[in-house]
Amino acid sequence: MDVWPEMQNLTRDVISRAAFGSSYHEGRRIFQLQGEQAECLIKAVPTLVIPFNWYLPTENNRRMKQIAREVRTLLMGIITKREKAIRSGEATKDDLLGLLLESNMREMGQNGKSNSSLGMTIDEVIEECKLFYFAGQETTSVLLTWTLVVLSMHPEWQEMAREEVLQQFGRQKPDFDGLSRLKIVSMILYEVLRLYSPVIMLSRRTYKTMQLADVTIPPGVLLGLPILLIHHDPVIWGPDATEFKPTRFSEGISKATKNGQQAFFPFGWGPRICIGQNFALLEAKMGLSMILQHFKFELSEKYQHAPYPVITVHPQHGAPITFLRF
Numbered sequence: 457m458d459v460w461p462e463m464q465n466l467t468r469d470v471i472s473r474a475a476f477g478s479s480y481h482e483g484r485r486i487f488q489l490q491g492e493q494a495e496c497l498i499k500a501v502p503t504l505v506i507p508f509n510w511y512l513p514t515e516n517n518r519r520m521k522q523i524a525r526e527v528r529t530l531l532m533g534i535i536t537k538r539e540k541a542i543r544s545g546e547a548t549k550d551d552l553l554g555l556l557l558e559s560n561m562r563e564m565g566q567n568g569k570s571n572s573s574l575g576m577t578i579d580e581v582i583e584e585c586k587l588f589y590f591a592g593q594e595t596t597s598v599l600l601t602w603t604l605v606v607l608s609m610h611p612e613w614q615e616m617a618r619e620e621v622l623q624q625f626g627r628q629k630p631d632f633d634g635l636s637r638l639k640i641v642s643m644i645l646y647e648v649l650r651l652y653s654p655v656i657m658l659s660r661r662t663y664k665t666m667q668l669a670d671v672t673i674p675p676g677v678l679l680g681l682p683i684l685l686i687h688h689d690p691v692i693w694g695p696d697a698t699e700f701k702p703t704r705f706s707e708g709i710s711k712a713t714k715n716g717q718q719a720f721f722p723f724g725w726g727p728r729i730c731i732g733q734n735f736a737l738l739e740a741k742m743g744l745s746m747i748l749q750h751f752k753f754e755l756s757e758k759y760q761h762a763p764y765p766v767i768t769v770h771p772q773h774g775a776p777i778t779f780l781r782f
């Protein structure tokens with residue numbers, strides 16, 4: 457089976473339930489559209505050097521605007537339904553959207569104005585929802601897909617991970633405490649995040665003159681932080697930088713590099729570090745543990761190794777893997 461769409465469905469379902477309380481089916485169209493939007497964006501990137509190209513009514517630009525409108529309408533529907541349910545006391549408030557709306561309504565209420573500058577506008581709530589839909593699933597499905605591919609290529613690590621999982625949980629459903637104790641599985645996930653960082657690059661703009669070693673950077677300069685490149689640099693990781701070697705993380709992240717340099721940042725760094733990193737790692741450990749508990753797996757003959765970036769690193773020709781129940 458091609459595990460790539462399967463992992464996408466899994467992580468969509470998880471984020472949909474955790475963040476929006478709705479089932480995967482309710483968000484299905486939004487996910488399809490967000491995926492198509494990412495493809496359109498990638499197509500548009502080479503044309504951005506043409507001045508004002510962004511505003512031209514090209515087919516790609518028109519489709520992007522259409523998608524943005526449709527996603528907005530769909531999210532608006534979910535939000536208004538939820539606002540009504542909160543007001544009538546019918547809604548559960550333990551998912552992200554519930555918490556966001558409830559706190560927003562309280563904020564607005566306390567300030568006695570519906571347009572209080574302290575609350576969020578409906579557009580801001582929509583933007584937060586879009587970000588969580590995208591940030592919360594695409595990245596984690598990529599992590600799980602590459603983990604299954606890499607463990608198929610390295611059956612000895614697959615077996616070690618399975619042994620650890622079976623020792624911890626047997627055939628029982630994994631729980632939070634047990635998942636936090638999985639050492640080999642964590643090392644494997646870190647190594648996959650290093651070699652196949654779902655996000656390949658971050659950007660930052662200087663807001664004042666900055667000094668970087670002996671380079672002075674004026675305000676307003678856009679800097680690219682090439683995560684994937686740094687994660688593969690032999691100067692930092694050693695001559696085996698491109699090899700799958702989870703043992704480099706056996707004493708934690710800070711000891712994984714050659715001279716203790718902070719060079720592992722798949723979730724970003726600083727004040728804007730990924731808000732969902734613990735959620736993502738827990739989800740990946742849970743998904744992987746449940747697969748390892750029940751299946752052995754290997755790459756199908758049809759598999760072609762071709763990681764390529766569509767905002768995150770996708771397997772270009774899918775990830776066909778054969779599963780054997782045991």
Ligand code: HEM
Nearest residue numbers: 591592595596599654655722723724725728730731732736
């Ligand atoms: C393997 C999985 C994931 C990876 C590799 C990842 C990676 C990242 C990265 C690199 C950033 C940008 C940080 C920066 O600009 O410095 C980010 C931001 C963000 N991520 Fe994740 N992420 C993952 C999973 C998740 C999940 C599961 C959620 C939600 C539950 C999530 C929500 C967010 C949000 C909301 C932001 C924006 C934070 C901000 O701008 O302040 N991410 N993520």
